[in-house]
Amino acid sequence: VCLFSKTAAPNEQKLVVVSVSPQSRASLAARCKMDVLETAKKLTAFLKSLGKCVHFVFDTTFSRNFSLLESQREFVKRFRKQSEEKKALPMLASACPGWICYAEKTHGSFIIPYISTTKSPQQVMGSLIKGHFAEQQHLTPDQIYHVTVMPCYDKKLEASRPDFFNQEYQTRDVDCVITTGEVLKLLEQEGVSLADIDPAPLDTMFSGAAEEELTSHAGGGSGGYLEHIYKHAAKELFGIQVDTIQYKPLKNKDFQEVTLEKDGEVLLQFALAYGFRNIQNLVQKLKRGKSPYHYVEVMACPSGCLNGGGQIKPDGESSKDQLQQVESLYESLPTEIPEQNRTVNELYERWLGGPASEKAARALHTQYHAVEKTSTGFNIKW
Numbered sequence: 001v002c003l004f005s006k007t008a009a010p011n012e013q014k015l016v017v018v019s020v021s022p023q024s025r026a027s028l029a030a031r032c033k034m035d036v037l038e039t040a041k042k043l044t045a046f047l048k049s050l051g052k053c054v055h056f057v058f059d060t061t062f063s064r065n066f067s068l069l070e071s072q073r074e075f076v077k078r079f080r081k082q083s084e085e086k087k088a089l090p091m092l093a094s095a096c097p098g099w100i101c102y103a104e105k106t107h108g109s110f111i112i113p114y115i116s117t118t119k120s121p122q123q124v125m126g127s128l129i130k131g132h133f134a135e136q137q138h139l140t141p142d143q144i145y146h147v148t149v150m151p152c153y154d155k156k157l158e159a160s161r162p163d164f165f166n167q168e169y170q171t172r173d174v175d176c177v178i179t180t181g182e183v184l185k186l187l188e189q190e191g192v193s194l195a196d197i198d199p200a201p202l203d204t205m206f207s208g209a210a211e212e213e214l215t216s217h218a219g220g221g222s223g224g225y226l227e228h229i230y231k232h233a234a235k236e237l238f239g240i241q242v243d244t245i246q247y248k249p250l251k252n253k254d255f256q257e258v259t260l261e262k263d264g265e266v267l268l269q270f271a272l273a274y275g276f277r278n279i280q281n282l283v284q285k286l287k288r289g290k291s292p293y294h295y296v297e298v299m300a301c302p303s304g305c306l307n308g309g310g311q312i313k314p315d316g317e318s319s320k321d322q323l324q325q326v327e328s329l330y331e332s333l334p335t336e337i338p339e340q341n342r343t344v345n346e347l348y349e350r351w352l353g354g355p356a357s358e359k360a361a362r363a364l365h366t367q368y369h370a371v372e373k374t375s376t377g378f379n380i381k382w
Contacts, residue, residue: 014145015137017056018047019063019125022216023151024180026330027311030322031184032194036329037214041199046187048200056203060148061216063125064223065338067095070118070364071225072232073355075295079237087113090286090293093225095120097158098300099279100368107283108370114286117365121223122148122155123164126173127363130166132351133205142171150177151308154300163366179310206343216333219245221306221326222274226258226297228338230270233295234260238267247272254278254302257293270295275302306330 020043029039044057071093078088094100094116103111119127125148130141137144148155158164159174166173178186187194202212219227227245234240240260247256255278260268271293273282279298285291301307306326314322338344352360 014143015056015139016054016145016147017058017129017133018054018147018149019058019060019122019129019174020149021060021121021151021305022064022214022330022333023221023305023308023311023326024149024183025059026221026306026326027151027180028183028194029329030325031312031315034195036333038199039194040202040214042194042197043183044202045197045200046190046192046194049197050186050190054147056205058125058129058203058205059214060121060125061214062205062344063128064121064217065336065341065344066124066128066364067118067121067223068217068225068228068338069344069355071116072229072236074116074118075229075233076236079233079294089295090114090291091116091229091295093295093297093299094118094366095223095225096152096299096301096305097154098152099298101154101157102276102279102300104368105371105373110287111283112368112370115368117367119364119366120158122150122158122177123173123366124364126159126164128205128347128351130171130173131363132347136206140169141166142169144171145175146173147176147178148174149180149183151180151305151311152301153179153310155179155310161366180308181310181312184312206347214333215336216330217338218335220272220304221330222297222299222304226270226272226295229295230258230260230268233268238262240267251278255281268295269293270297272297272299274299274304276300 025036025039025043028043029036032039040059047054047057075091078091082088092114100115103115126146129146130144134141134144148159156177159172159177164173217224217228219225230245231242234242240262242260245258247258249256254274256272258270259266269292273279273296279300282291282296299305301309303323307323348355348360352363354360
């Protein structure tokens with residue numbers, strides 16, 4: 001990253017922005033035995049010390065507000081259209097690129113209509129950084145080099161999708177993805193321990209003052225999609241206020257159900273499906289017309305994103321103990337409600353011209369593409 005910025009001619013030097021996922025931060029905090037806020041401040045200092053070329057370090061929790069709000073609106077719209085549109089429901093989550101890849105390659109045009117069009121927090125951050133933030137800095141999108149730190153190798157594939165490439169400026173929304181494990185390698189290469197680094201103030205994208213606190217979202221380490229959509233839909237569609245959600249594990253904790261009932265009638269039925277075995281079962285049910293769900297939070301990794309393939313591997317302790325530690329660190333932050341985030345609401349108006357605008361659709365939504373099967377002599381079995 002830094003070489004890229006430093007060796008460029010003066011007129012080509014780029015502003016380097018790093019966006020860090022909350023899952024990566026929790027994994028680093030567990031490894032370095034620190035709390036999450038301290039980890040964030042020290043990681044900011046470390047990244048900015050690398051060749052002195054990282055200018056801003058942001059938190060993708062901010063962009064996840066948009067992903068959650070858009071998913072909520074999209075679900076309500078689909079629910080209201082289900083009588084005319086056969087494939088409006090179930091709506092399937094779209095933030096996991098491992099799942100999207102599998103869906104496009106293996107089930108193509110059958111599954112695509114069910115998948116939410118809302119961009120993942122990584123790609124919303126890409127739109128924000130190369131859009132509104134670039135304008136604020138009086139730069140064109142190609143004058144910013146945007147790096148993300150993610151719990152997942154498939155986020156690299158997601159960033160390289162043609163849908164997230166700006167033709168006019170010949171630049172990606174996210175230029176480079178590094179995993180949490182790769183950040184640990186960087187620390188080791190530099191011969192430093194995160195614990196020994198002096199903390200730096202956290203950057204904030206749109207207000208002058210430095211952030212002194214971090215927030216998260218309720219509903220688990222994969223982003224809380226089910227929980228936010230469920231509560232919003234219960235209120236918006238049925239006028240029911242849901243405060244706490246009762247999950248009912250089915251075969252295992254990676255497949256859980258949530259049901260909203262009134263007078264014995266099922267109004268909403270949602271599920272979490274994590275890991276490929278549960279995803280395959282879900283798709284088979286859909287193909288047989290036997291899926292009872294209105295919405296499914298689908299994630300390719302067992303236990304979801306906190307257990308992503310790009311997270312730091314256990315060092316001595318069991319992977320179960322490590323995951324529990326990462327989960328409790330992730331859940332240690334105060335939670336925010338996306339609807340109540342003032343900056344997010346302002347940006348909808350100032351940057352996008354309102355939630356229903358064409359600009360909002362372009363910046364916050366995407367599309368999927370069935371991958372034509374090439375006939376080879378072997379079939380990959382998931």
